Amino acid sequence: MPAKNPHSLNTSLEYQELKKKYDELQLRVTRFSVIEQELIHARNQMDKEVMIYRQMQQFNTKALEDVTDDFYTRLVTETLLEIFEIEVSFICIDIPNSGNSAIRHIEGYTLNEEQKFDLHLYMINLFADLPSGTLRSFEPRAADKIHHILPIRHLMVTQVRDPQLNITITLMGGITDKGSPFYEPIRKDREAAFTVFSQQVLTNETNRFKTHTIREQFDALSIEQKRITSIAENFLNFDTNPDKNIQRIMDLSVQLLSGNCSVYEKLENDLLFTSSSYEQHGFRNKDSAEKICYKLTHLSGRDIVCQQITEDLLKQFNCPWLRQFAGFTFLGSVLRIDKKPIGTLAIILDSTVAINDSIFQLARILTAAISVEERRKNALKALSESEEKYRVIFEGTPNGIIVADPVIQRIQYVNRSACQLFGYTEEEFLNLTLEDLHPADTVEEMKRRFKAFANGEIKMVIEVPCKHKNQLTFYTDISTSRISFGGRFLLAGFFTDVTQRRFDQQAIIKNNIELKKINSELDNFVYSVSHDLRSPLLAILGMVQLININHQSADALQKYISMIAASATRMDDTIKEILEYSRNARLEIEVSQVDFKSLIGEIFEDVRHISPEKITLELNIKQDTPFYSDRNRISTLIKNIISNAVKYRKKGAGNSFININILVTPLEALLRFEDNGEGIDEIHQERIFEMFYRASNSAPGTGLGLYICKEILSNIEGSITLDSVAGEGSVFTVTIKNKLYNPEP
Amino acid sequence: MNKYMLIDDDDFFLILNKDILTLTNPETGIVQFNSAIAALEWMEKTIQDHEKEWPENILLDIRMPFMNGFDFLEKLKEFPLTNIRKIKVFMMTSSLDERDFIKAQNYPFVYNYFTKPLTIEMIEEIESTELKEWND
Numbered sequence: 085m086p087a088k089n090p091h092s093l094n095t096s097l098e099y100q101e102l103k104k105k106y107d108e109l110q111l112r113v114t115r116f117s118v119i120e121q122e123l124i125h126a127r128n129q130m131d132k133e134v135m136i137y138r139q140m141q142q143f144n145t146k147a148l149e150d151v152t153d154d155f156y157t158r159l160v161t162e163t164l165l166e167i168f169e170i171e172v173s174f175i176c177i178d179i180p181n182s183g184n185s186a187i188r189h190i191e192g193y194t195l196n197e198e199q200k201f202d203l204h205l206y207m208i209n210l211f212a213d214l215p216s217g218t219l220r221s222f223e224p225r226a227a228d229k230i231h232h233i234l235p236i237r238h239l240m241v242t243q244v245r246d247p248q249l250n251i252t253i254t255l256m257g258g259i260t261d262k263g264s265p266f267y268e269p270i271r272k273d274r275e276a277a278f279t280v281f282s283q284q285v286l287t288n289e290t291n292r293f294k295t296h297t298i299r300e301q302f303d304a305l306s307i308e309q310k311r312i313t314s315i316a317e318n319f320l321n322f323d324t325n326p327d328k329n330i331q332r333i334m335d336l337s338v339q340l341l342s343g344n345c346s347v348y349e350k351l352e353n354d355l356l357f358t359s360s361s362y363e364q365h366g367f368r369n370k371d372s373a374e375k376i377c378y379k380l381t382h383l384s385g386r387d388i389v390c391q392q393i394t395e396d397l398l399k400q401f402n403c404p405w406l407r408q409f410a411g412f413t414f415l416g417s418v419l420r421i422d423k424k425p426i427g428t429l430a431i432i433l434d435s436t437v438a439i440n441d442s443i444f445q446l447a448r449i450l451t452a453a454i455s456v457e458e459r460r461k462n463a464l465k466a467l468s469e470s471e472e473k474y475r476v477i478f479e480g481t482p483n484g485i486i487v488a489d490p491v492i493q494r495i496q497y498v499n500r501s502a503c504q505l506f507g508y509t510e511e512e513f514l515n516l517t518l519e520d521l522h523p524a525d526t527v528e529e530m531k532r533r534f535k536a537f538a539n540g541e542i543k544m545v546i547e548v549p550c551k552h553k554n555q556l557t558f559y560t561d562i563s564t565s566r567i568s569f570g571g572r573f574l575l576a577g578f579f580t581d582v583t584q585r586r587f588d589q590q591a592i593i594k595n596n597i598e599l600k601k602i603n604s605e606l607d608n609f610v611y612s613v614s615h616d617l618r619s620p621l622l623a624i625l626g627m628v629q630l631i632n633i634n635h636q637s638a639d640a641l642q643k644y645i646s647m648i649a650a651s652a653t654r655m656d657d658t659i660k661e662i663l664e665y666s667r668n669a670r671l672e673i674e675v676s677q678v679d680f681k682s683l684i685g686e687i688f689e690d691v692r693h694i695s696p697e698k699i700t701l702e703l704n705i706k707q708d709t710p711f712y713s714d715r716n717r718i719s720t721l722i723k724n725i726i727s728n729a730v731k732y733r734k735k736g737a738g739n740s741f742i743n744i745n746i747l748v749t750p751l752e753a754l755l756r757f758e759d760n761g762e763g764i765d766e767i768h769q770e771r772i773f774e775m776f777y778r779a780s781n782s783a784p785g786t787g788l789g790l791y792i793c794k795e796i797l798s799n800i801e802g803s804i805t806l807d808s809v810a811g812e813g814s815v816f817t818v819t820i821k822n823k824l825y826n827p828e829p
Numbered sequence: 830m831n832k833y834m835l836i837d838d839d840d841f842f843l844i845l846n847k848d849i850l851t852l853t854n855p856e857t858g859i860v861q862f863n864s865a866i867a868a869l870e871w872m873e874k875t876i877q878d879h880e881k882e883w884p885e886n887i888l889l890d891i892r893m894p895f896m897n898g899f900d901f902l903e904k905l906k907e908f909p910l911t912n913i914r915k916i917k918v919f920m921m922t923s924s925l926d927e928r929d930f931i932k933a934q935n936y937p938f939v940y941n942y943f944t945k946p947l948t949i950e951m952i953e954e955i956e957s958t959e960l961k962e963w964n965d
Contacts, residue, residue, distance in 0.1 A: 626845040
């Protein structure tokens, strides 16, 4: 059966088929193995790559820490060796205008400064005109220039740039001629990593640069801030004396500008200011400083000059001592007031000081500050001169002067006379107001006047009541003028004390009234006296005429003769009363002890004879203490009262009496005279004490008696009152001061 | 009928004047007062009493207490004109003051001004003085 033996028939065919498939498999295995090898290799490569990037990351972490430039460049080069398994590496950083372009670090080999410079130059040339990121990998020949500097058999170098900051980084890795044969050239496939690393370094470097710049700016700012603070402190604590301030500005200049010393020369009067360190630096004579200032600024014709002391300059100055400052920098700034140069500020700067705008600015500020002080000095001088002039007038005048600010209503200045006038010290005065200077009831009026003075409506007011510190009132004439002082408008008041004048005037007015009264009294007196003296005389003439007429009876003749006698007596009485009046008015008061009892006894004996009828006198005296006064005046006083009582008794009644009660105390004597005479009608009582006033015609009289009584009492400090009823009697009450304790000298 | 009225506060002058008037003419009727007030009271009473008349001549002292001669003249002006026109007032004074003399001239019923004492010559002058012709 063919079907029973298909195997044998087909075996060789099958085998061949199998063999063919086996071979194919074999081939596939081999291929697979190659692929596997390749895969393994690729994985290894990948691992290496990963490691490289990991190392790069580690580098970044380290680099980002706040490290020094040296550490950073060493880190870069060391990382290069490590990552790319090479023998030598260097980093070169170019930052133009910073003076910092150079091979920063070289790892794995040693170069001197000159070789480093050459290498740097070579690198610049190598990448000239090539775009950033260009990588060059080559094996220098022995004749190549680089080979002379750095004997190297293989190198890879790249340059990356930051166009904004203008930073260029050149990194190189390589193997020296003498390097171990185990070192392999950097493989092509590492080129990308090299470039990436370079970029990494550049990024780091730009960050570092930026940080650095910011820090520098910050430092500069804080220095500037310190300067400003220093200026502010110094300027705020300025002295009242401009010279002291100028000295401070000089010292400040040295401090702020890191200078050695400063000199300020004034043109106008050869005054020199120098900083404290001036003498230490050899400025022993004025000429030297003057020369520096003058030649540096005025010869150049510029306001601010900054110049190094060079040999040429020294020759020009002809100033041997200046040689010690050779190499130093002089900063001179001309000081002007109203465009006119008045002097120069010169500062000798340390050679390390960087000259920039800020320095110039500072020098200008300091110069301006001195100029301000100079101006102030001139102003103060002018002020003190005019002040002196005004002070002499102000203080010398006997008038009180008060200067007030009408706006704030405060007193600003007072002179010595005003202090004396009002009794306040100058210090007290400055806190006073109108209320303190004038009596309360005139303050409102004074406020109005003050306003009118301030407005210039009135210039003078006379006899203004003023209040002294001791509260007493005095009077002044006030005149004012408006003055401008320090840009303010002030009111100056001139006070003249007129209290005495006012007092005198019032006394004169009073005296005038008195004089008029006296004059009219005198007139009246002369009229009355002439009448009263002539009357009895004319009566006598009339009687004589009658006597001369023939055929007069003896009785008639006798009557006329007795009338002549009576008239003569009357005339004599009148003359006596006038004398009494005159005596009281003219004689000095003589104080002596007064014995009322004996005095009244004597008087009564004298006057009782006026009356043909009997008159009873009753006298009661209560006295524990002696009484002192003017005895003669009191005698006249009592005599007038008693004689009135006798003269104006109730005629024909026959029971007339006078009761006198006297009480003497240490202070006064009280005398009460009571009679039962004709009394005085109420209509006459008010005028009874007037000169020549007569209330009754029942007895002859001049009208002087009670007037004299009143006048006497006003002289010896006493008073008199009357209590009377017409037809019943009168009571005169008299009080007289007892001069027991204060007798008149 | 009383021809003279004497007004003087000084009793001596009243006596003197009365005596000399009596000596000149013992028949002369005289009424006398030592105060002007008393004189006025009498004059008022006299007007009411139609039987009596005022004396023709009044010798008036100027200086008297309380009511003086001029006060009296002022009071006199208040009396009816018919009465006043029938009297002649003669001022009698011891004063030498001209002002009194001038003042006295203001009164039309004052006819003359004499300085004391009253003399026979003055009485003759008074006697020869005639009443004014009054025009209304």
